[in-house]
Amino acid sequence: MTNYLIHEKSPYLLGHARNPVDWHPWGDEAFDKARRENKPVFLSIGYATCHWCHVMERESFEDEETARLLNDVFICIKVDREERPDIDSVYMKVCQLMTKSGGWPLTIIMTPDKKPFFAATYIPRETRYGRIGLQELIPRIKTLWQTRNAELKANAAEITQALETIKQKTPPQQLSKKTLDKAYEYFLQSFDRVHGGFGGAPKFPTPHNLYFLMRYYHRGKKDSALQMVEKTLQGMRRGGIFDQIGFGFHRYSTDERWIVPHFEKMLYDQALLALAYLEAYQLTRKEEYARTAREIFTYVLRDMTDEQGGFYCAEDADSEGVEGKFYLWTQEEIKNILPPGEASLFLSLYQHPEDREIHGMQEMPRGHFIPHLVPDSGEIPILTDKIRQKLFAARETRVHPLKDDKILADWNGLMIAALAKGAQILDEPLYLKAARNAADFIFTNMTDEQGELLHRWRAGDASIAGMLDDYAFVIWGLLELYEASWQTKYLEFALRLNRQMMERYWDEKEGGLYFTQHEGEDILVRQKEAQDGALPSGNSVALLNLLRLARITANSELENRAAKIAEVFSAQVAQHPTAHTQLLAALDFSLG
Structure with a gap:
């Protein structure tokens, strides 16, 4: 038995098409049905490689009893946040406004005219640890909708009005070098001098912070600005947030030492981090940074590239229902794959028994470890590369995480920018060819009859009107590609898209x-x-x-x-x- 998602293209939505929940895609049909049946809307937003989205699906959306409650009380809508960042962005702001937090899966309950009155992220099936469960929440919402309907709608209108208030114009201020100084001082105060990065756990790479600091260093030769960048880049490359066996970065670290990641791999992280390592190489000429950029590109070109030239979205954190299983190792596995001398060398460098004390490791299967180097361990040992290749070959026989093979214009624009810059800085024609292929793919497959960008392509189908990020990021990629190739067609494409962006946005x-x-589409607020x-x-x-x-x-x-x-x-x-x-x-x- 399937629901209305069976006709969608998104792997995330298709993954929910056989849930007993009567899911609808976002659209007029679902909201019209909610009005006709006088039901509130249960909106669930997530993405294919989201671990907690999988957890909520297994606990609740695959459960017949919970599905019966949801279908009885609501019109249920599923949204892939990567396909519809416009919807996700608005309702994430709602969640942050109402709960002071956010994340995915994002759960919104709203009126048939899209006005929200309840927001949360992950919700368990049963109430536990002070967090209300769906089986208790749904009957409460039903009662409120039936007995205090006007009050709920008034609350929803107030929340929508609060969103409008956030948009209010503020008088302009003069931006100057003092603004740059203020940002630098803040980073100096929040910098983790032991592990790199800023603040405590969880730690996200946020490469644009590093772009700023490298420019600040270049402007005034503030050594501490570059030191913050280098400490962070080195900590990430040596940590478990980097896939030491197959390359590429995981999305973020759950601990302050960059060791225990959330294991999904996102295309945008690969692109933005490659740019950061390339710029660090330009500034310092340290081969470690060039090598890391090459490793990122190796991963993307090997595992994330469509045969027609575009780049896929992401790889999942989970395989066989376990987060990180694909990336974890035991000592016994290493000893069975490698000769004794190589096994001993690898384990001495990449296994650290004291990791069991790190927050997050307790959730990993006993006896398993995340390969990583000791921070400040000096030059990454080249000797282990042949060992890495043997382990990679063995890992390839495992059940792989889901690959979300959507191709998104905005994220592809970032990857084009990174590859084109890599081609220039590293003098590598392979990267230039890959950037050209992706740009040509977008030009050929992801524009409509008017030549305007479309946001998503999958399995031969391009759809969803382009958004600001699609235009801005693709133009960025085309500018880097023009400067790397001096082919004027890429500059002309960039100028054409820029004109469309100004007309439309x-x-x-x-x-x-x-x-x-x-x-x-009108979604609460623009x-x-x-x-x-x-x-x-x-x-x-x-x-x-x-x-x-x-x-x-x-x-x-x-x-x-x-x-x-x-x-x-x-x-x-x-x-x-x-x-x-x-x-x-x-x-x-x-x-x-």
Whole structure:
């Protein structure tokens, strides 16, 4: 038996198509049904490689009793956040506003006109550890909907109004070198001098912070700025957050030492981190950074590249229902695969019994370890590469994690930028060819009849109108590709997309770029932001693109648009500069 998701293209949605929950894709049909039947909407947002999304599915969405409750009370909608970042972004802001936290799976309960009155992330099936379970929550919501309907709708309207209030315009402030200094001082205070990175656990790579610090170092030769970057890059490369056997970075570290990751691998992390290591190599000429960039590219070209040239989204954290199983080893496995001398050498370098004390390791199967090097262990030993290849070959026989083979325009734009820059800096024609193939794939397969970008391609089907990040990130990739190849077709493609972006997303009244098109779907509020997250913000990337295009074409209007973006977000940037480091990188460029 299947539900309405069976006709979708997203691997995440298709993975829920046989749940007993009567899932609908996001669309008018589902909301019209909710109005006709006078039911609230249960919106669940996640993605294919999300560990806790799998947990909630196994516990609740595959459970007949919980599914019966959900189907009785709600119209249930599933959304792949990678396909619809516009929906995810709005409702994640709702969750953060209502609960002061966020994450995935994201759970929103709302009226048929899309106004939310309840928000949460993961919800267990039964109530435990003070967290209400679905089997208790659903009857409560049913009672409230039937007996206090007007009150719920009034609360939902207030929450929507609060979202509108966040958008209110603030007077512009002057951004200058002092803004850069303020961000640097904050990073200096929050820097983890022992392990690298900023703050405590969990630790995310956030490469755009490193881009800013490298530019700050280059501007004023502040040694501490570069030291923070190097300590962080070295800690990550030696840690368990890096796949020491097959290469590529996992999404984040659950501990402050970069050792215990959440094991999913995202394309955008590979692209953004490759750029960080390449820039560090440019600054220092240390081969370790060039080698790490090459290793990232090896992983992407080997495991994440479609035969037509585009790049896949991600690889799952789980295999055989266990998080990280594909990446874990036992001492016995190593000794069975390698000769005694090689096994002893590998274990002496990559296994550390004291890891059992690290937060997160207790959840790993007893006797298993995550291969990693000791921080500050000096040059990464080349001797172990032939050992690594033997272990990689053995690991390939295991059950692999799910690969989400969607191709997204925005993330592909980032990967094109990284490969093109890698081709330039490392003098590697293979990277240039891969970047060209991906750009040509987008041009051929991910534009509509009007030549406008489409967001998602999978299995021959391109769909979903492009969003700001699609345009900004692809233009970034094309600019790097133009500078690496000097083929004018890539500059022309970038200029064409830039014109479309300005026509479709520019706020004519106040300036800046909306996340969705002027003719796009109305989802509560239309967002216009410059704050970075795991990805740099579309407005900040577009700002630097505009400045670069202005210099290349001598078009002053592009520079004026760039200045307007900086002005619109200047108050936010001045108040919270470290939340806008991609914009600060553009500011650094503009200051010369």
